Amino acid sequence: xxxxxxxxxxxxxxxxxxxxxxxxxxxxxxxxxxxxxxxxxxxxxxxxxxxxxxxxxxxxxxxxxxxxxxxxxxxxxxxxxxxxxxxxxxxxxxxxxxxxxxxxxxxxxxxxxxxxxxxxxxxxxxxxxxxxxxxxxxxxxxxxxx
Amino acid sequence: xxxxxxxxxxxxxxxxxxxxxxxxxxxxxxxxxxxxxxxxxxxxxxxxxxxxxxxxxxxxxxxxxxxxxxxxxxxxxxxxxxxxxxxxxxxxxxxxxxxxxxxxxxxxxxxxxxxxxxxxxxxxxxxxxxxxxxxxxxxxxxxxxx
DNA sequence: TATTGTTATACTCTATAACTATA
DNA sequence: TATAGTTATAGAGTATAACAATA
Numbered sequence: 001x002x003x004x005x006x007x008x009x010x011x012x013x014x015x016x017x018x019x020x021x022x023x024x025x026x027x028x029x030x031x032x033x034x035x036x037x038x039x040x041x042x043x044x045x046x047x048x049x050x051x052x053x054x055x056x057x058x059x060x061x062x063x064x065x066x067x068x069x070x071x072x073x074x075x076x077x078x079x080x081x082x083x084x085x086x087x088x089x090x091x092x093x094x095x096x097x098x099x100x101x102x103x104x105x106x107x108x109x110x111x112x113x114x115x116x117x118x119x120x121x122x123x124x125x126x127x128x129x130x131x132x133x134x135x136x137x138x139x140x141x142x143x144x145x146x
Numbered sequence: 147x148x149x150x151x152x153x154x155x156x157x158x159x160x161x162x163x164x165x166x167x168x169x170x171x172x173x174x175x176x177x178x179x180x181x182x183x184x185x186x187x188x189x190x191x192x193x194x195x196x197x198x199x200x201x202x203x204x205x206x207x208x209x210x211x212x213x214x215x216x217x218x219x220x221x222x223x224x225x226x227x228x229x230x231x232x233x234x235x236x237x238x239x240x241x242x243x244x245x246x247x248x249x250x251x252x253x254x255x256x257x258x259x260x261x262x263x264x265x266x267x268x269x270x271x272x273x274x275x276x277x278x279x280x281x282x283x284x285x286x287x288x289x290x291x292x
Numbered sequence: 293t294a295t296t297g298t299t300a301t302a303c304t305c306t307a308t309a310a311c312t313a314t315a
Numbered sequence: 316t317a318t319a320g321t322t323a324t325a326g327a328g329t330a331t332a333a334c335a336a337t338a
Contacts, residue, residue: 015278016172016266017191018285023169025289026162045163058297068330073298095296095337120162126291127284132161135284138277139164143171145272204320214307219321241314241319 026123033119037112038082042067043075044112050085050101051109057096084108172269179265183258184228188213189221190258196231196247197255203242230254 027041034044042065049061062072076099079085084105087097124132173187180190191211196202208218222245225231230251233243270278 015282015285016176016269018282018289019165019172020169021289022285023166026165030162059295069297070299070330077298093296093338097297123162124288126288131284131287134280135288136161136164138273138281138284139161139168141272141277142270142281143164143167205318215320216322217306223321239315239319243320 029123030116030119033115034112037108037115039112040075040078042071043078044116046072046075047079047084047101047105047112048109050079050099051105054100055098057090057098059096061099079105175269176262176265179261180258183254183261185258186221186224188217189224190262192218192221193225193230193247193251193258194255196225196245197251200246201244203236203244205242207245225251 031041034041037044039047045065046061049064050056058069058072058076062069067075076085076087080087084102086100086102088100090096090098124135127135177187180187183190185193188211192207195207195210204215204218204222208215213221222231222233226233230248232246232248234246236242236244270281273281
C-alpha cells in the first residue's frame, strides 16, 4: 500500500467522525448564544424562516428543517409566548395555520442575526476566509448530493 | 453591500447548520451499518482504539472520545458480552482495568473496517476524491483549532 | 375517510451522583 | 481521603400514536 493510499484509507475511516465532532461543538456554542435570547436553535431557525417568508403553514416550515410536526408546534408555542410569531387560521382552509412574524420579531431580528453571525465567526475562526468558503461549498454539495 | 459580502454573510449564517445536517445524516447511515454487526458507533470507536492500542485504562479511552466514564463502562460491557474485548485488572494498581481486544475482535476487524469504509465512501460519494481530501483537511483544522 | 395540527404516552439518552473497591 | 470504575436515579429529548377539528 502506498503512502497516499494509507492516507486515503485513514481519512475515509474518520471524516464522518470529524463532521460529528465539529457539529457537536457548533451546537454547543450556538445553543448557548441563542439561549441568551431565550431561543433554541430550532426556534431561531423557524423564526428566521417566518421573517423571510411569512404565511407558510406549519407543515411547510417543518419540511424545510426535516422537523416533525409536534416540534414545530412546540417551537411556535414558545415563539408565540415570547410575542415573536403568531398563528393565523387560513379562512379558506380552516385546518391550516399560517405563521407570521410580529413587529417585535422584526425589531429583534438584527440583534439575533448579529449574535448568530458573531458565533459563527468564532466557531469558524480557525479557518481563513477562503477556507470557510471552500468548506461551505463542499458541505453544500455533500448535503445536497447525498 | 457588495455581492461577495452578501454571499459571505449568508454563508456565515448557515455553515454551522450545514455541518449539523451532514453530521446527522452521517450518524444515521453509520449507525445503521454498524448495527448489522451489533455495535453502536461508540462501541466501534472504542473497539478500534483497543485493537490499535491495547492495555489502556478506561479513563484513557474515555478521554479520547470525550465520553463520560459510565458510557465507556457500558460500551465495554457490551463488547465483553460479544466476546470482543476483555478487562484485565492491573496487578500493581488494582483499581484500574486495562482493556484488551480478543482474538475474535482481531478476526472481525477487517470486516468491520470494510463496512465502515464502504459506508463512509457512500456518505462522501457526492464529492470527488480531491474534494474529500480538502474536506477532511478543513475539518481537521477546524476541530483542532477551536 | 383523509388531512392539519395538538396533546399524551412511552421510550431512549444523558447527566448526576451515590456506591464499591482499592489506594 | 482520594481515585477507578460501576450502578442507580432523575431529567431531557424523542418517537409514536391517539386525538380534535376541518375537509
